[in-house]
Amino acid sequence: xxxxxxxxxxxxxxxxxxxxxxxxxxxxxxxxxxxxxxxxxxxxxxxxxxxxxxxxxxxxxxxxxxxxxxxxxxxxxxxxxxxxxxxxxxxxxxxxxxxxxxxxxxxxxxxxxxxxxxxxxxxxxxxxxxxxxxxxxxxxxxxxxxxxxxxxxxxxxxxxxxxxxxxxxxxxxxxxxxxxxxxxxxxxxxxxxxxxxxxxxxxxxxxxxxxxxxxxxxxxxxxxxxxxxxxxxxxxxxxxxxxxxxxxxxxxxxxxxxxxxxxxxxxxxxxxxxxxxxxxxxxxxxxxxxxxxxxxxxxxxxxxxxxxxxxxxxxxxxxxxxxxxxxxxxxxxxxxxxxxxxxxxxxxxxxxxxxxxxxxxxxxxxxxxxxxxxxxxxxxxxxxxxxxxxxxxxxxxxxxxxxxxxxxxxxxxxxxxxxxxxxxxxxxxxxxxxxxxxxxxxxxxxxxxxxxxxxx
Numbered sequence: 001x002x003x004x005x006x007x008x009x010x011x012x013x014x015x016x017x018x019x020x021x022x023x024x025x026x027x028x029x030x031x032x033x034x035x036x037x038x039x040x041x042x043x044x045x046x047x048x049x050x051x052x053x054x055x056x057x058x059x060x061x062x063x064x065x066x067x068x069x070x071x072x073x074x075x076x077x078x079x080x081x082x083x084x085x086x087x088x089x090x091x092x093x094x095x096x097x098x099x100x101x102x103x104x105x106x107x108x109x110x111x112x113x114x115x116x117x118x119x120x121x122x123x124x125x126x127x128x129x130x131x132x133x134x135x136x137x138x139x140x141x142x143x144x145x146x147x148x149x150x151x152x153x154x155x156x157x158x159x160x161x162x163x164x165x166x167x168x169x170x171x172x173x174x175x176x177x178x179x180x181x182x183x184x185x186x187x188x189x190x191x192x193x194x195x196x197x198x199x200x201x202x203x204x205x206x207x208x209x210x211x212x213x214x215x216x217x218x219x220x221x222x223x224x225x226x227x228x229x230x231x232x233x234x235x236x237x238x239x240x241x242x243x244x245x246x247x248x249x250x251x252x253x254x255x256x257x258x259x260x261x262x263x264x265x266x267x268x269x270x271x272x273x274x275x276x277x278x279x280x281x282x283x284x285x286x287x288x289x290x291x292x293x294x295x296x297x298x299x300x301x302x303x304x305x306x307x308x309x310x311x312x313x314x315x316x317x318x319x320x321x322x323x324x325x326x327x328x329x330x331x332x333x334x335x336x337x338x339x340x341x342x343x344x345x346x347x348x349x350x351x352x353x354x355x356x357x358x359x360x361x362x363x364x365x366x367x368x369x370x371x372x373x374x375x376x377x378x379x380x381x382x383x384x385x386x387x388x389x390x391x392x393x394x395x396x397x398x399x400x401x402x403x404x405x406x407x408x409x410x411x412x413x414x415x416x417x418x419x420x421x422x423x424x425x426x427x428x429x430x431x432x433x434x435x436x437x438x439x440x441x442x443x444x445x446x447x448x449x450x451x452x453x454x455x456x
Contacts, residue, residue, distance in 0.1 A: 005107065006074075007031035012066060012096075014088065015078025016040070019101040021049045022149035023076050026108070028056055030155075035059040037066055037087075072096040076104055079145070079170035100174030101151050102144070102167065107177065109154035111141075111161030114294060117172065117209050118186025118228070120341045121287045122146075124279065125186060126166040127315045128291040132308045136300045138162050145171065147441065162298075172208040179212035182298050183237070184220035184290055188227040189340035203227060210235035218297045220290055223248065240297055242289040244282060252293040259289060259309070261296050269296070271306045279314045281348030317444035319345050325454040327421035333428035334444030339364055342430035343372040352423040353377045354415045356408075358384040359431030359443075366393040369430050373399060379418045381411045385435045407436070408443070412450040 009032050013024050016038040027034050034056075041063035042050055053060055065087040071094045077083055078101060092098050106113065114133075116126045123146050130142035141153040144165035157163060165180075188203055210219045213235050222228045223241035232239045241251040252261045259271040277288055288309055295305050314320065317335040324330065333345040337359075346353060355377050357369070366386075370393050373380075379401040382390050387404045394402050403418075405411055415425040427447045437443040 008033060009073040010071065011035070011074045011076060012037060012070075012072045012091065013076045013078075014038070014085070015081040016045055016049065017078050017080055018147075019149040019151065020076075020078035021046065022152045023078075023101045023104055024049075024053065024058065026151050026155050027076075027104075028058065030108075035061065035066065035070070035072070037061040039063065066091075074099060076101060077174055079168055083173055097176075098174060099176055100171055101149060102165075102171040103175045103178055105150035105154035105163075106175075106179075108151065109157050109161075109163060110159050111139075111154070111157035111163050113163045113165055113178070113180040114298060115144075115165050115167045115178075115180035115183045115209050116186065116290075116294070117167045117169070117184070117206050118222075119189045119338060120344065121186045121283060121290070122166045122168075123335060124284065124315050124318055125184070125287045125290050125294075126164060128287065128308070128312050129294050130164045131312055132291065132295045132300055132305055133162055133164060133298075135308050136304045138300075140164055144168075167209060169202060169205045172205050175208055175211075177212060178209075179214075180209065180217070182218045182220065182294050183209045183213060183235075184294055185209065185222065185228050185231060186286065186290055187222050187225045187340075189338065199227070203231065207231040207234045210237060213237035218294075220293045220297075222286065222290070223251065223253075224286070238297075240293045242286070242293045244286050244289060252289045252296075254285070254289070259285075259292055261292060263296075269302050271302060272309045276310050278310075278312060280319060281344060283344040283348070284314075284319075317440060319348055320444075322448045323451040323455055325416070325451070328416065328419045329424040330447075330451045331424055331426045331428075332444045332447050333426060334433070334440045334447060336428035336430060337432045337440055338362070339366060339369040339430045342369055342428040345426060345428040346372050346376060349376070349424050349426060351376075352420065354419045354423060354425045355380045356383070356411045356415060356425065356427045356447075357429050357431070358382040358387040358390055359429045359433050360435040361385040361389065362432055364431070366390045366430065367397065370394050370397045370399055378423065379403065379415075381405060381414045381418070383407060383411055383436070384429070384431060386431050390430075408446050408450055412447075412454070416454065 011032045012035045014037045133140040139161045143150045145168040146166040217237045219235045219237040220240045223243040243253045261269045320332040322332045336342045391402045433440045433443040
């Protein structure tokens with residue numbers, strides 16, 4: 001499908017975040033009759049975008065809901081917006097189709113999609129796959145939940161373009177026709193329970209990534225994660241398992257400390273030694289295995305995959321070393337927005353840790369995080385909405401070395417006071433950032449800025 005399908009259609013775009021603003025621009029250029037809605041008042045909307053909609057004859061509902069009399073052909077919901085809003089339900093009752101920006105991008109794109117979801121590891125795996133595809137000299141776009149709206153590049157894509165896309169559960173709630181050539185689910189652990197309510201709902205939503213695939217396409221799944229792999233039965237696609245632990249009859253796994261794939265014909269293809277990866281931790285070995293499976297079954301040469309695995313150094317805000325002061329290392333894991341991600345970061349670091357955690361409350365419990373402290377975490381410095389909740393979980397488990405502070409500057413000051421030579425100050429919040437920051441990137445950049453000030 002191409003953009004002319006939306007010409008003269010009445011379309012309401014809900015939520016003026018990054019993806020919503022991008023969708024409005026594309027739909028307006030395509031000749032749609034666009035309206036926009038956001039719970040924020042106009043003065044809180046991006047200034048440049050507010051100026052754009054004023055000049056474009058776009059009907060705006062800032063800080064208010066659309067009129068109940070309005071009807072729409074399509075409502076496009078941004079990922080951060082719950083799909084069960086009353087005015088959205090009303091539009092649906094009147095015949096509107098409810099989709100998200102990812103679905104819109106898919107319908108307007110001529111290229112092929114690779115889609116990667118899971119609770120953790122999405123950004124690292126998506127970035128690594130993107131690098132592998134680029135090194136194969138394929139026309140590659142890396143987009144999605146990774147920070148760039150899919151729609152922006154989707155409308156420019158040719159039939160030779162590969163859209164390597166990080167996909168969240170929020171985006172998958174509103175897909176209808178979305179059908180990737182290769183789709184991957186990396187793992188499943190509790191997250192966004194305030195929105196999905198149960199793990200069953202969360203898992204089913206994630207599994208929508210596979211729902212339209214055919215036999216000739218590929219579904220890559222973590223064999224070691226029983227919850228995740230149980231969704232192998234939810235697709236008609238060819239299942240490609242990956243495993244850090246088991247030797248598989250088909251798929252990607254580790255044999256003699258080497259990443260390998262056993263293909264359809266039983267042929268064993270070797271890539272690189274596990275010790276040749278530059279990204280640390282068992283979880284990153286899983287990410288690498290997933291990236292190998294995705295890339296190989298998308299037709300990438302094994303030599304290109306191997307070379308990229310050996311040179312890839314990871315992504316910003318994910319166990320990112322960002323400085324040293326007085327013998328204390330500082331690691332930015334702002335992307336650790338749930339307890340499982342924070343646990344993996346703790347496991348990946350050697351030596352004593354002063355942990356900085358806390359943030360927006362997604363309805364998570366923190367018992368697993370505290371249990372992972374062991375003898376490694378010497379102290380937890382806490383901030384944000386969940387600070388008291390984490391402190392309470394720690395005290396319940398017998399861990400009394402916690403301090404609550406008001407902001408990142410105070411976190412760094414307190415962590416420096418507590419840490420000793422050889423320790424690591426680890427920002428791995430186990431929470432989203434929205435109580436204090438626009439996103440985890442802003443939080444991570446602020447952490448690094450505070451560290452740079454120490455080094456001066």
